[in-house]
Amino acid sequence: MKAKGRVFKYGDNVDTDVIIPARYLNIQDKKELSSHAMEDIDKDFVRNVEKGDIMVARRNFGCGSSREHAPMVIKESGISCVIADTFARIFFRNAINIGLPILECPDAAEFISAGDEVEVDFDTGVITDITTGRSFNAEPFPEFMQKIINSNGLVGYINS
Amino acid sequence: MGMTMTQKILAAHAGLDSVKAGQLIEAELDLVLGNDITTPVAIDVMKGIKKDTVFDREKIALVMDHFIPNKDIKSAENCKCCREFALKHEITNYFDVGKMGIEHALLPESGLTVAGDCIIGADSHTCTYGALGAFSTGVGSTDMAAGMATGKAWFKVPSAIRFNLTGKPSKWVSGKDVILHIIGMIGVDGALYRSMEFTGDGIKNLSIDDRFTIANMAIEAGGKNGIFPVDDIAIEYMKSHGNRPYKIYEADSDAVYDEEYTIDLSELKPVVAFPHLPENTKTVDDIKERITVDQAVIGSCTNGRISDLRIAAEVIRGKRIADNVRCIVIPATQKIYLRALEEGLIKDFIEAGAIVSTPTCGPCLGGYMGILAKGERCISTTNRNFVGRMGDTESEVYLASPAVAAASAVAGFITAPEV
Numbered sequence: 001m002k003a004k005g006r007v008f009k010y011g012d013n014v015d016t017d018v019i020i021p022a023r024y025l026n027i028q029d030k031k032e033l034s035s036h037a038m039e040d041i042d043k044d045f046v047r048n049v050e051k052g053d054i055m056v057a058r059r060n061f062g063c064g065s066s067r068e069h070a071p072m073v074i075k076e077s078g079i080s081c082v083i084a085d086t087f088a089r090i091f092f093r094n095a096i097n098i099g100l101p102i103l104e105c106p107d108a109a110e111f112i113s114a115g116d117e118v119e120v121d122f123d124t125g126v127i128t129d130i131t132t133g134r135s136f137n138a139e140p141f142p143e144f145m146q147k148i149i150n151s152n153g154l155v156g157y158i159n160s
Numbered sequence: 161m162g163m164t165m166t167q168k169i170l171a172a173h174a175g176l177d178s179v180k181a182g183q184l185i186e187a188e189l190d191l192v193l194g195n196d197i198t199t200p201v202a203i204d205v206m207k208g209i210k211k212d213t214v215f216d217r218e219k220i221a222l223v224m225d226h227f228i229p230n231k232d233i234k235s236a237e238n239c240k241c242c243r244e245f246a247l248k249h250e251i252t253n254y255f256d257v258g259k260m261g262i263e264h265a266l267l268p269e270s271g272l273t274v275a276g277d278c279i280i281g282a283d284s285h286t287c288t289y290g291a292l293g294a295f296s297t298g299v300g301s302t303d304m305a306a307g308m309a310t311g312k313a314w315f316k317v318p319s320a321i322r323f324n325l326t327g328k329p330s331k332w333v334s335g336k337d338v339i340l341h342i343i344g345m346i347g348v349d350g351a352l353y354r355s356m357e358f359t360g361d362g363i364k365n366l367s368i369d370d371r372f373t374i375a376n377m378a379i380e381a382g383g384k385n386g387i388f389p390v391d392d393i394a395i396e397y398m399k400s401h402g403n404r405p406y407k408i409y410e411a412d413s414d415a416v417y418d419e420e421y422t423i424d425l426s427e428l429k430p431v432v433a434f435p436h437l438p439e440n441t442k443t444v445d446d447i448k449e450r451i452t453v454d455q456a457v458i459g460s461c462t463n464g465r466i467s468d469l470r471i472a473a474e475v476i477r478g479k480r481i482a483d484n485v486r487c488i489v490i491p492a493t494q495k496i497y498l499r500a501l502e503e504g505l506i507k508d509f510i511e512a513g514a515i516v517s518t519p520t521c522g523p524c525l526g527g528y529m530g531i532l533a534k535g536e537r538c539i540s541t542t543n544r545n546f547v548g549r550m551g552d553t554e555s556e557v558y559l560a561s562p563a564v565a566a567a568s569a570v571a572g573f574i575t576a577p578e579v
Contacts, residue, residue: 013348013437017546022525025197026227026234028204040548060349060382064544065525066284068201068300089353089384090284094300144184144314154302155208158310 003080005052009114034076062091099153162412181319193281201301215311261493271402291371293390325362327426335370336561344441352382456569459490463541475566482572487514
């Protein structure tokens with residue numbers, strides 16, 4: 001499986017309150033909820049994001065609340081993969097559980113810039129910045145997590 | 161190689177003699193918890209699981225606390241969805257208006273969390289129950305749904321950081337100052353994926369409420385859980401709040417820790433975390449500028465317990481909340497509210513010009529009951545001061561203890577009570 005798209009770049013400690021502010025957490029409809037994705041950190045995100053685009057951030061992405069609405073709105077907005085130095089642990093679980101591909105790769109997170117065209121090969125863990133020609137290797141997931149991802153999330157895994 | 165306290169609890173719940181850091185395990189759960197924001201999502205996820213039953217109707221707790229009493233029509237619909245689910249599956253521990261409280265104060269108070277338990281909750285502050293010697297950690301709604309259906313969850317066994325606490329904190333220094341000091345020291349990802357294990361002689365000088373506050377904010381350092389050894393203070397709390405049997409686990413003497421810190425509690429001073437991260441800490445003594453506040457919030461799963469209210473009332477009693485400051489006091493549960501009423505604390509707050517709210521998470525996450533306008537500033541006993549957390553993205557939240565929040569509400573600017 002591969003992902004390819006333009007990069008939206010953010011810094012350290014992007015918290016779940018800016019990914020989806022709590023004032024919208026009474027909304028259950030995924031489409032309506034995702035129209036507020038990243039609103040408090042990047043007002044233009046929703047307008048500019050296209051299906052397949054890639055999000056790149058630095059340390060501790062998704063810190064804070066356990067709201068699954070956070071990876072949900074990122075996935076719903078069309079983002080195909082999130083790359084970061086590190087992820088906060090609940091966000092990490094939630095992303096895997098709902099089938100949003102995420103990769104920890106400090107080098108890629110450091111050297112990839114906003115607007116770059118990036119391709120990710122999930123089978124090999126190779127991240128290629130087509131704009132600059134650089135490529136990076138992300139750590140592959142343990143087999144157990146890969147099974148959950150391949151089942152399109154925890155529900156598919158339990159059902160299988 | 162020995163195991164940490166957390167590893168021992170996880171091994172026991174996975175049916176294994178031993179586990180080591182990094183190992184993936186499946187553990188049996190003693191309690192699965194959700195609230196009015198995360199449960200509706202979990203209910204939706206459960207529809208996708210080919211099993212329309214819950215693993216144990218007595219081991220699920222659904223607490224309506226974030227946006228209740230319903231703040232608007234959508235919140236009302238979310239609570240209705242939880243209520244119907246609870247009725248359908250005959251969930252024993254369903255807490256609605258009248259019985260509710262902020263989940264992490266309510267569940268220990270109701271005797272539902274005890275030492276040795278393995279607990280997941282679809283709320284990041286589920287780590288609070290480590291104060292009683294339980295393994296508890298926050299998860300998302302899909303994990304909650306899987307937990308409700310199967311009674312199990314997968315975990316990567318964490319390594320640990322040990323915090324050796326010594327000495328006795330001085331007057332006006334509380335659990336909040338201890339944990340803010342630690343987060344300031346190691347950063348908001350300083351304990352990422354790891355356990356924070358608290359040990360040492362100083363623990364006996366921390367009340368159970370102080371320990372709840374400390375364990376509660378383990379997540380603000382990125383921690384998987386925070387955990388305390390079980391001593392007489394914890395045992396007395398558990399015995400007086402329920403009758404579920406507890407089990408004491410102790411770390412092996414040769415347990416391995418990634419890092420170790422020693423903190424002399426007697427040297428700590430009141431701490432404030434500046435916007436917009438809990439790691440941006442300063443002692444009140446080191447604040448040279450005059451930081452005026454528009455609002456003070458005293459409450460939350462971090463600091464809405466009876467000792468917190470007693471401390472705040474002691475500071476406020478007989479004084480007046482400063483002009484132009486809105487002081488909002490939120491007892492965390494109905495029982496705490498009633499106790500505060502009986503002790504005269506509610507009278508102290510109201511006479512000073514503060515307001516007292518029914519239990520709710522409300523302002524902590526910018527839900528309702530105290531939202532900030534652009535440019536406004538709040539001193540708050542809550543746990544997060546992220547951009548826009550309590551309202552407008554250009555508002556500011558300063559995190560502090562009940563003593564500091566109360567003293568600041570009276571002064572009109574950030575300060576600590578005089579010693």
